[in-house]
Amino acid sequence: MSLSPAPFTLFAVVTALRSAGCVFAEDEAELIVAAAADPAALAAMVERRAAGHPLEHVLGWAGFDGLRIVVGPGVFVPRRRTEFLLHQAAALARPGAVVVDLCCGSGALGAALAARLGPLELHAADVEPAAVRYARRNLGGAGEVHRGDLFEPLPGTLRGRVEILLANVPYVPTGDVGLLPPEARIHEPRVALDGGPDGLDVLRRVAAEAPHWLAPGGHLLIETSERQATRAEETLARHGLATRVVVSDELYATVVVATRPGGLG
Incomplete structure (x- = not known):
């Protein structure tokens, strides 16, 4: 399911992520909506996540010991373990x-x-x-x-x-x-x-x-x-x-x- 640039709602993002098989669609949707600069950016982020890109690469950061570690394509995502x-x-x-x-x-x-x-x-x-x-x-x-x-x-x-x-x-x-x-x-x-x-x-x-x-x-x-x-x-x-x-x-x-x-x- 794709997401049009506007209008956008949290519900629409959750629905798109759930359709793509994201187990924690609600939590991921909140993070993506908070990170998106505008509707077009949000649509692009949801599309990338639905295509299987790591959530952290989509957001541009990974949580690690209370820090936000900057990550992106081509870099290993730090694991909580x-x-x-x-x-x-x-x-x-x-x-x-x-x-x-x-x-x-x-x-x-x-x-x-x-x-x-x-x-x-x-x-x-x-x-x-x-x-x-x-x-x-x-x-x-x-x-x-x-x-x-x-x-x-x-x-x-x-x-x-x-x-x-x-x-x-x-x-x-x-x-x-x-x-x-x-x-x-x-x-x-x-x-x-x-x-x-x-x-x-x-x-x-x-x-x-x-x-x-x-x-x-x-x-x-x-x-x-x-x-x-x-x-x-x-x-x-x-x-x-x-x-x-x-x-x-x-x-x-x-x-x-x-x-x-x-x-x-």
Whole structure:
């Protein structure tokens, strides 16, 4: 069902979204109506959402830990479950800590951690050009964003100094990518989703390099799935890191925390 530019009502938007199969049509309609600048913009937004574009891309923002993170076409939408990783990091970090956010996407994790703790020595990196653009907008002056593959673009001066290493790496097994909702598999970059045959390819690469970048006593935090947690722990432990798994049943989130032996000076 299409929506003519005028007149427009909340009921018409709900009807159009419900016809398109949007489960939370009423909630989405309220957000879209509030965001639309005029009837023509509203009609275009409803059309995009009905065509399967992620709601966050249509709105231009995603809610994350109380922040509005700017997102758009070609960038991974931060998930609410990743707030659990953020909470674990915030509990371990000190104000002014040296923080690196790998596979940063929109920069949501770094922006939210800075909002919670105040100024940090914050660096973020992503291989996707669109992600880098959005991360720079979302971090503003709170951190520096680098374009490149994992650790490769980071300043060498960070080696051995990183206190908190955030790595929300892709962990969907290649064979499962096709089972994801269309919003993800069609409209988000595959490189942000596909973790290789068992979903752990990128995690292995991070595990191999992390000990060289972490400060003594520094922490690496990686989101994974419940079924991958044991293998993820084993992988990190093989590189000399002390590991533990924390789980949130409420957010359906699993995070592996790996610590470099020693103490922060």
